[in-house]
Amino acid sequence: MRAFRCDHCGQLVFFENSLCLRCESALGFVPSTQEIHALVGEREGLRRCANLQLAECNWVVEDEGEELCRSCRITAVRPADDDPEGLENYASAEAAKRRIIYQLMDLNLPFDGDDQTLVFELKSSTKAPVTTGHADGVITLDLAESDDAQRVARREQLGEAYRTMLGHYRHELGHYYQSILLPTEDEWDRERALFGDERESYQEAMDRHYASGPPADWEDHFVSAYATMHPWEDWAETFAHYLHIRDTLQTAADFGMSVDGPQAAADDRDFKAAPQPEAGERGFREVLDNWLPLTYALNQVNRSMGLDDLYPFALADEVIAKLAYMHSRIHALETGAEAPGPAPVPAGVVEEAPAEDVSPAG
Ligand SMILES: [Zn+2]
Ligand SMILES: [Zn+2]
Numbered sequence: 001m002r003a004f005r006c007d008h009c010g011q012l013v014f015f016e017n018s019l020c021l022r023c024e025s026a027l028g029f030v031p032s033t034q035e036i037h038a039l040v041g042e043r044e045g046l047r048r049c050a051n052l053q054l055a056e057c058n059w060v061v062e063d064e065g066e067e068l069c070r071s072c073r074i075t076a077v078r079p080a081d082d083d084p085e086g087l088e089n090y091a092s093a094e095a096a097k098r099r100i101i102y103q104l105m106d107l108n109l110p111f112d113g114d115d116q117t118l119v120f121e122l123k124s125s126t127k128a129p130v131t132t133g134h135a136d137g138v139i140t141l142d143l144a145e146s147d148d149a150q151r152v153a154r155r156e157q158l159g160e161a162y163r164t165m166l167g168h169y170r171h172e173l174g175h176y177y178q179s180i181l182l183p184t185e186d187e188w189d190r191e192r193a194l195f196g197d198e199r200e201s202y203q204e205a206m207d208r209h210y211a212s213g214p215p216a217d218w219e220d221h222f223v224s225a226y227a228t229m230h231p232w233e234d235w236a237e238t239f240a241h242y243l244h245i246r247d248t249l250q251t252a253a254d255f256g257m258s259v260d261g262p263q264a265a266a267d268d269r270d271f272k273a274a275p276q277p278e279a280g281e282r283g284f285r286e287v288l289d290n291w292l293p294l295t296y297a298l299n300q301v302n303r304s305m306g307l308d309d310l311y312p313f314a315l316a317d318e319v320i321a322k323l324a325y326m327h328s329r330i331h332a333l334e335t336g337a338e339a340p341g342p343a344p345v346p347a348g349v350v351e352e353a354p355a356e357d358v359s360p361a362g
């Protein structure tokens with residue numbers, strides 16, 4: 001995420017701000033320019049999203065006849081007006097969603113054009129069971145996970161190193177974008193060589209995963225234990241991880257952070273997995289060369305504050321190869337090197353086993 005400036009008084013402001021704390025101007029994020037503007041002077045006429053209160057949304061509505069912004073508009077289901085707890089979780093879930101929608105814009109990943117079908121259903125499992133997952137452009141998330149205690153309990157139950165609402169969005173979007181990023185059968189074949197054959201039974205894979213857990217050596221091959229379940233989940237976990245890296249690197253770069261030391265970190269840059277050729281000049285190696293030293297430093301910063309590591313992951317060579325492939329696919333779409341065409345559409349994925357006692361969402 002970039003840092004922003006109030007264009008009325010020059011104060012540093014953040015993506016979430018709806019008010020400048022220095023000059024007290026109302027602030028709005030304008031999707032078409034991806035900038036935050038003070039809504040004064042010639043911009044006084046800009047309309048704020050109708051979800052300003054309900055979802056704490058600071059975005060501006062630019063389309064005629066719409067009440068909601070481009071992010072709020074693609075939420076098809078939200079808690080009822082008489083569900084205060086659900087609405088509180090909904091507000092924080094929408095905040096995480098705006099961040100990911102911003103990143104989709106930033107990476108030129110299409111999400112709301114004429115031929116897009118992406119919608120979100122934000123439901124709360126405190127009312128009725130909710131199945132997190134993706135099917136045919138519909139992403140369903142459990143708002144109960146906006147509650148920190150609930151989410152941490154699930155993370156510990158499932159033995160995960162990392163679990164956030166933002167991560168859930170990124171993972172489910174990985175399922176959504178898979179067929180867009182793999183526009184031809186040839187590309188699917190290249191993907192299968194890295195991630196495995198997604199035509200194997202999802203149900204059997206899920207049963208096996210929840211019965212016996214991940215293979216002992218999973219860290220040599222997968223970015224997370226959940227990625228071991230099925231090639232679809234490996235793709236989605238890798239996509240999510242790639243987006244984590246790009247967002248965090250952008251944030252660091254915009255604040256002028258770069259890590260030059262200690263020497264041990266700088267010396268550790270001999271990575272074996274080169275980016276795929278089609279990734280072009282912005283190769284994944286360059287991404288990694290910036291990324292890994294930063295994660296070493298940020299983990300140590302967190303430990304200095306007595307907190308868990310910011311980045312509780314280790315990237316094996318095979319994982320780096322998958323991330324480099326993801327980089328090349330997103331890069332191809334981002335630069336318009338390839339128009340997305342018709343492609344096999346994966347069937348829906350359900351992140352939850354039917355049993356009452358497990359409710360994972362990767
Ligand atoms: Zn200001
Ligand atoms: Zn909005």
Ligand SMILES: [Zn+2]
Nearest residue numbers: 233236349351
């Ligand atoms: Zn999934």
